[in-house]
Amino acid sequence: MKSTELTIGEVADRFGLATHVLRHWESVGLLAPARSAASRRRYSADDLIRIAVILQAKEIGFPLGDIRELLTAREPGQRAGLLQRRRAEVTAWIAAAQASLEMLDCALACTHDDLAACPHFQAAVTARVKHPPADPSTPPAPPAPPTGRRRSGT
Numbered sequence: 001m002k003s004t005e006l007t008i009g010e011v012a013d014r015f016g017l018a019t020h021v022l023r024h025w026e027s028v029g030l031l032a033p034a035r036s037a038a039s040r041r042r043y044s045a046d047d048l049i050r051i052a053v054i055l056q057a058k059e060i061g062f063p064l065g066d067i068r069e070l071l072t073a074r075e076p077g078q079r080a081g082l083l084q085r086r087r088a089e090v091t092a093w094i095a096a097a098q099a100s101l102e103m104l105d106c107a108l109a110c111t112h113d114d115l116a117a118c119p120h121f122q123a124a125v126t127a128r129v130k131h132p133p134a135d136p137s138t139p140p141a142p143p144a145p146p147t148g149r150r151r152s153g154t
Contacts, residue, residue, distance in 0.1 A: 004044055004045050005034070005042040005043060006042070006043045006048070007040065007041070007042070007043075008022055008023070008033075008040075008041045008043070010043075011043045011047070011048065011051065014048070015051055015052075015055065022041075022051075025054065025064070028064055028065075028068065029068050029072075030050075030054055030064065030067060030068055030071065031047060031050060031051070031054075050071070053071070057070060060090070061086060061089065061090065061093075062082075062086055066086070069082055070082055070083075103124065106120055106121075107121070
């Protein structure tokens with residue numbers, strides 16, 4: 001065995017993965033490690049790079065099928081389309097997260113003892129009832145900033 005070849009257990013430990021994850025990635029066409037004479041998987045330096053790329057793509061939120069397409073695409077336009085679609089999804093997620101953060105900040109700054117009595121909260125709920133998003137991943141409109149006095153002690 002070459003010093004650059006690693007077993008499935010060594011690779012799993014290196015990346016903090018379960019061995020079944022590497023086997024699954026192989027079964028869906030993401031990995032193709034070499035085999036020893038005894039038919040054991042042997043991972044090369046190139047395989048390690050590919051695993052790092054797969055992990056990076058997963059952190060970006062790509063599903064395995066799209067990762068396979070990214071890794072096997074022969075046309076730059078094919079990759080660009082996948083990347084643009086994921087970028088739009090991440091942008092929508094960021095907008096939703098920002099709206100959620102604004103809603104939380106509004107609730108934390110609210111001067112009402114009962115959040116349900118807050119006019120800003122009521123307005124946000126009413127707007128959601130009247131105009132639900134066509135796509136559940138579409139963020140709600142952010143609430144108006146709170147006004148009025150603050151409770152004592154906050």
